[in-house]
Amino acid sequence: xxERGLGNFSLSKRQASWNANGFKQILAKFNLDQLAPWGVxxxxxxxxxxxxxxxxxxxxxxxxxxxxxxxxxxxxxxGELFNNIQISFGRAALGFVIGGGIGFxxxxxxxxxxxxxxxxxxxxxxxxxxxxxxxxxxxILWFGIGEEAKLFxxxxxxxxPIYLNTFHGIRTIEPGLLEMxxxxxxxxxxxxxxxxxxxxxxxxxVGVRFSLGLMWLTLIVAETIAADSGIxxxxxxxxxxxxxxxxxxxxxxxxxxxxxxxxxxRVLERRLLLWHPNYQKV
Amino acid sequence: xxxxxxxxxxxxxxxxxxxxxxxxxxxxxxxxxxAIVGKxxxxxxxxxxxxxxxxxxxxxxxxxxxxxxxGLNQETRMMFQDARLxxxxxxxxxxxxxxxxxxxxxxxxxLHQVGLAERAHDWPAVLSGGQRQRVALAxxxxxxxxxxxxxxxxxxxxxxxxxxxxxxxxxxxxxxxFTALLITHDVEEAVAIADRVVLIENGKxxxxxxxxxxxxxxxxxxxxxxxxxxxxxxVMGQGVEVQPExxxxxxxxxxxx
Numbered sequence: 001x002x003e004r005g006l007g008n009f010s011l012s013k014r015q016a017s018w019n020a021n022g023f024k025q026i027l028a029k030f031n032l033d034q035l036a037p038w039g040v041x042x043x044x045x046x047x048x049x050x051x052x053x054x055x056x057x058x059x060x061x062x063x064x065x066x067x068x069x070x071x072x073x074x075x076x077x078x079g080e081l082f083n084n085i086q087i088s089f090g091r092a093a094l095g096f097v098i099g100g101g102i103g104f105x106x107x108x109x110x111x112x113x114x115x116x117x118x119x120x121x122x123x124x125x126x127x128x129x130x131x132x133x134x135x136x137x138x139x140i141l142w143f144g145i146g147e148e149a150k151l152f153x154x155x156x157x158x159x160x161p162i163y164l165n166t167f168h169g170i171r172t173i174e175p176g177l178l179e180m181x182x183x184x185x186x187x188x189x190x191x192x193x194x195x196x197x198x199x200x201x202x203x204x205x206v207g208v209r210f211s212l213g214l215m216w217l218t219l220i221v222a223e224t225i226a227a228d229s230g231i232x233x234x235x236x237x238x239x240x241x242x243x244x245x246x247x248x249x250x251x252x253x254x255x256x257x258x259x260x261x262x263x264x265x266r267v268l269e270r271r272l273l274l275w276h277p278n279y280q281k282v
Numbered sequence: 283x284x285x286x287x288x289x290x291x292x293x294x295x296x297x298x299x300x301x302x303x304x305x306x307x308x309x310x311x312x313x314x315x316x317a318i319v320g321k322x323x324x325x326x327x328x329x330x331x332x333x334x335x336x337x338x339x340x341x342x343x344x345x346x347x348x349x350x351x352x353g354l355n356q357e358t359r360m361m362f363q364d365a366r367l368x369x370x371x372x373x374x375x376x377x378x379x380x381x382x383x384x385x386x387x388x389x390x391x392x393l394h395q396v397g398l399a400e401r402a403h404d405w406p407a408v409l410s411g412g413q414r415q416r417v418a419l420a421x422x423x424x425x426x427x428x429x430x431x432x433x434x435x436x437x438x439x440x441x442x443x444x445x446x447x448x449x450x451x452x453x454x455x456x457x458x459x460f461t462a463l464l465i466t467h468d469v470e471e472a473v474a475i476a477d478r479v480v481l482i483e484n485g486k487x488x489x490x491x492x493x494x495x496x497x498x499x500x501x502x503x504x505x506x507x508x509x510x511x512x513x514x515x516x517v518m519g520q521g522v523e524v525q526p527e528x529x530x531x532x533x534x535x536x537x538x539x
Binding site for chain 2 (some may be wrong): 174176177179180181182183184185186190194195198199201274275276277
């Protein structure tokens with residue numbers, strides 16, 4: 001964050017001197033500040049393309065970016081690509097909503113009630129310590145390779161970070177603020193909406209970010225092992241026909257979708273934590 | 283707005299084996315301003331928490347207008363040493379905390395009274411310590427409480443801001459006539475704003491001294507100085523060397539506590 005801030009500063013300073021030199025219009029067209037993060041990926045793509053064309057990299061190992069693009073166009077034209085993206089995205093979203101909802105509710109319950117914590121917390125911690133991907137054989141026995149298997153795994157993986165961070169967020173609310181709220185006439189619900197939830201929100205959003213990472217990871221593994229549709233299935237199918245370009249395309253798609261999810265949480269953080277000194281624009 | 287009559291009858295509070303308050307009897311007239319002074323750990327804050335209803339007494343009772351207090355004291359507002367503003371609410375929303383329907387106009391008025399009308403839409407994080415306490419004061423007064431409890435609200439402020447706040451509190455109290463109880467380490471502050479100074483030592487009231495000075499009070503006057511001296515000497519006790527300056531708790535480094 002700090003580095004980016006510094007970058008902004010030096011750019012805007014440079015901007016000022018360029019303006020004076022008459023480069024104003026060029027800068028207005030290309031917002032350098034927004035383009036900067038894309039510089040490295042674009043450079044890497046260029047190097048990759050060059051290496052393949054010189055012949056240093058076999059297309060078996062890594063097809064050229066243009067070949068991957070061609071594969072994307074080919075699959076898009078048959079509708080296969082978007083169909084698979086849609087299916088994967090739907091699984092991820094639904095699993096996230098279910099698992100996130102369960103984790104959030106349990107976190108709230110155990111955070112607010114010491115009795116509930118005593119009853120449930122150690123059980124939750126035990127289940128949490130099982131790597132959820134280790135459940136795959138059992139899950140396949142239970143659900144086959146149907147939708148439920150993927151949803152179950154994603155929901156399971158996603159729920160723990162949200163549970164932990166919601167619980168932690170509520171428990172670390174300043175007791176002074178709660179006491180103040182009581183003296184100022186807040187009861188149960190108003191106390192929850194005005195102090196407990198906003199106070200726990202920064203921590204909850206950290207949990208959401210962790211969960212989104214786990215969401216894709218779980219889905220990738222689940223789709224490559226047990227699926228008959230989705231991006232992971234597309235990749236595994238392509239492997240059987242030695243279509244390296246499609247495999248690489250699938251991997252890039254996961255990267256893009258992950259980046260998208262991360263971007264969404266950033267926007268959420270900026271909007272919901274407007275009050276937080278760390279998120280305020282200077 | 284009329285202040286309440288507050289009576290404390292044989293108030294005791296124990297935490298485990300430690301008896302913090304050992305029988306406090308005190309009558310506070312409606313609209314009176316009483317300052318409570320005493321050394322750290324003498325039970326002042328516990329007393330305030332009992333009156334607000336945040337703690338329940340081990341023995342004795344708190345009477346509000348003749349009625350025994352049970353649960354949280356509804357007509358009471360409290361100011362704490364730290365402002366305790368909600369960082370996720372803008373200044374105006376902090377002032378209106380816990381109010382229902384059409385509070386905005388009243389909240390703006392009170393914010394204007396404490397001189398922060400133009401900061402209504404700022405986040406608390408960008409305010410200075412003194413400004414935060416002024417917002418906290420506005421928040422306490424917006425509901426027109428009949429009893430205001432002040433738990434060392436000025437302890438953490440610098441000397442100039444403190445005097446400014448003392449005047450502000452005094453003025454607003456004279457306007458609204460609520461009953462006020464101020465806990466402070468600062469004897470000068472107590473003599474400057476209160477009608478009466480009460481000294482608590484080892485969980486008991488050992489001094490109950492009316493301050494019969496006309497308002498506005500001049501801190502330079504001889505009567506003021508002698509009253510301050512009298513209280514200060516009692517606080518420090520006999521045989522203890524008198525320190526040149528009676529500092530507030532906040533001025534002492536944390537590790538010394």
